[in-house]
Amino acid sequence: MYSRFEALQNYGEEEKKVLQQSTVAVIGLGATGSVIAENLARHGVDLKIIDRDYLESNDVYSSNIYTPEQCEESLPKAEAAREYLSRFTDVETRVESLSPDNIEGILQDVDLIVDGTDNLETRLLISEFSQKEGLPWIYTAAIAEQGYSMLFDKKCFNCIFEKVSPGKLETCETAGVLREISGQTGLKSAEKAVKLLAGMETEEKLDVVHKGESLDVESDGCKVCHQESLPRLNGQSKTTAVCGENKYQVHLDSETDAGKLEKLGDIIADNEYLTRAEIDGREVTVFEDGRVILNARDRGHAEALVSEILGL
Numbered sequence: 001m002y003s004r005f006e007a008l009q010n011y012g013e014e015e016k017k018v019l020q021q022s023t024v025a026v027i028g029l030g031a032t033g034s035v036i037a038e039n040l041a042r043h044g045v046d047l048k049i050i051d052r053d054y055l056e057s058n059d060v061y062s063s064n065i066y067t068p069e070q071c072e073e074s075l076p077k078a079e080a081a082r083e084y085l086s087r088f089t090d091v092e093t094r095v096e097s098l099s100p101d102n103i104e105g106i107l108q109d110v111d112l113i114v115d116g117t118d119n120l121e122t123r124l125l126i127s128e129f130s131q132k133e134g135l136p137w138i139y140t141a142a143i144a145e146q147g148y149s150m151l152f153d154k155k156c157f158n159c160i161f162e163k164v165s166p167g168k169l170e171t172c173e174t175a176g177v178l179r180e181i182s183g184q185t186g187l188k189s190a191e192k193a194v195k196l197l198a199g200m201e202t203e204e205k206l207d208v209v210h211k212g213e214s215l216d217v218e219s220d221g222c223k224v225c226h227q228e229s230l231p232r233l234n235g236q237s238k239t240t241a242v243c244g245e246n247k248y249q250v251h252l253d254s255e256t257d258a259g260k261l262e263k264l265g266d267i268i269a270d271n272e273y274l275t276r277a278e279i280d281g282r283e284v285t286v287f288e289d290g291r292v293i294l295n296a297r298d299r300g301h302a303e304a305l306v307s308e309i310l311g312l
């Protein structure tokens with residue numbers, strides 16, 4: 001199965017073994033994360049895959065590993081991805097939102113973290129965890145016709161990106177993303193992961209995929225890399241933006257009775273992981289683990305709607 005890899009000048013039996021003994025966490029399984037996960041799986045790397053969202057029809061366009069049938073079922077991305085990836089390697093899934101509360105439990109014992117998320121908040125959380133644990137991670141972002149990939153090991157993501165305001169960032173929903181760009185960007189990050197795990201030298205440069213550039217970016221010291229403050233890791237955010245048009249996730253303190261949805265609107269999807277209903281023209285999805293994803297104008301509106309609709 002791996003003869004093409006073993007025949008390479010820079011890789012061989014030894015590197016194959018190392019890869020197959022490694023475990024990588026892939027966080028976010030959309031247009032970039034699904035590409036990274038598939039490539040690592042085909043190398044035989046064990047995977048921990050984490051995604052909080054469910055499949056929608058646009059995922060058939062963005063990702064090779066999902067089928068239209070899975071999207072119609074509204075399967076969680078992590079579970080749908082496992083169906084495909086477990087043909088090649090061991091896969092552990094988490095249908096959860098990465099948070100300060102669960103990050104340690106989920107990411108302990110992995111050799112590398114790869115970012116396939118679509119949002120800055122999760123990346124800043126991963127960055128702080130990596131700083132604290134001394135664990136490398138690979139940043140991946142693709143939007144419109146631009147893609148970025150960078151390994152963070154000694155350098156600090158926070159130094160470079162803390163000045164960026166998440167609210168001002170375009171999302172893949174508003175700007176779209178060309179699947180060839182997200183695919184190439186995912187491949188770039190997967191290649192970095194393979195090199196790093198195989199013990200080869202991997203530069204910490206920001207690769208700009210569509211331009212073929214590799215930029216030297218300096219991290220010049222901030223509270224996070226000096227370990228003076230880890231605000232995301234120590235904080236708790238109840239509501240976060242999800243990639244999607246005005247789509248928000250609200251973490252509930254208690255479990256929600258998904259049966260309530262049936263009385264309030266029409267059930268669109270119902271499986272062992274989630275229940276989704278249309279209530280007053282708005283889609284509301286309640287997950288087993290006590291999260292709600294819904295459309296709203298902003299965070300405050302999302303929280304108000306959840307309390308109004310679910311009576312919490």
Ligand SMILES: [Zn+2]
Pocket residue numbers: 156157158159160219220221222223224225226
């Ligand atoms: Zn820093």
